[in-house]
Amino acid sequence: AIIDAFQQNNGQFNISDPRYLNTLKLFLTGVSPLEYAAHRGYAMAGRSLRGVGARVACQMQSIDELRHAQTQFHTISHFNKYFNGLHDPQHMHDRVWYLSVPKSYFEDAMSAGPFEFITAISFSFEYVLTNLLFMPFMSGAAYNGDMATVTFGFSAQSDESRHMTLGLEVVKFILEQDPDNVPIVQK
DSSP states (O other), X not given: OHXXXXXXTTGGGGOSOTHHHHHHHHHHHHHHXXXXXXXXXXXXXXXXXXXXXXXXXXXXXXXXXHHHHHHHHHHXXXXXXXXXXXXXXXXXXXXXXXXXXXXXXXXXXXHSOHHHHHIIIIIIIHHIIXXXXXXXXXXXXXXXXXXXXXXXXXXXXXXXXXXXXXXXXXXXXXXXXXXXXXXXXXX
């Protein structure tokens, strides 16, 4: 609904600085494939865990991540009607240098076990994504008149806070199981 309202009001023409579009291209082509990878990873992790609470938490996070990816791809399809550089994010995902590190990180996390995945993504990556990327990006979007991105971003931000909590709970659980886990988690 947010993106549809943006489209109906030609919100792409309200952006105050054309350089912001380049930031949008970097953000959307960079983050969207990672959101989708997180969706897949949590769906797999949820199937691997025996406890009902952990399974449900992973499935809910998987749904959140899928919603984020779908909204971002919907945004890409809208901006692609007016601006170059957003036409093939999946192709770019495999070829853009700035994605090599997060792509490798997600591939490593997804090939590990469920606890490793949740720790790597919910505990580590969500903190980075939320605190260092989402908040400044939403401020930049507001500054440049992209209020649809701000509205969606703050909705996604509340999801990210919940995702960080899942990561903290998994770390807490791992530490409580065996004192020998402390140096492993610290490493």
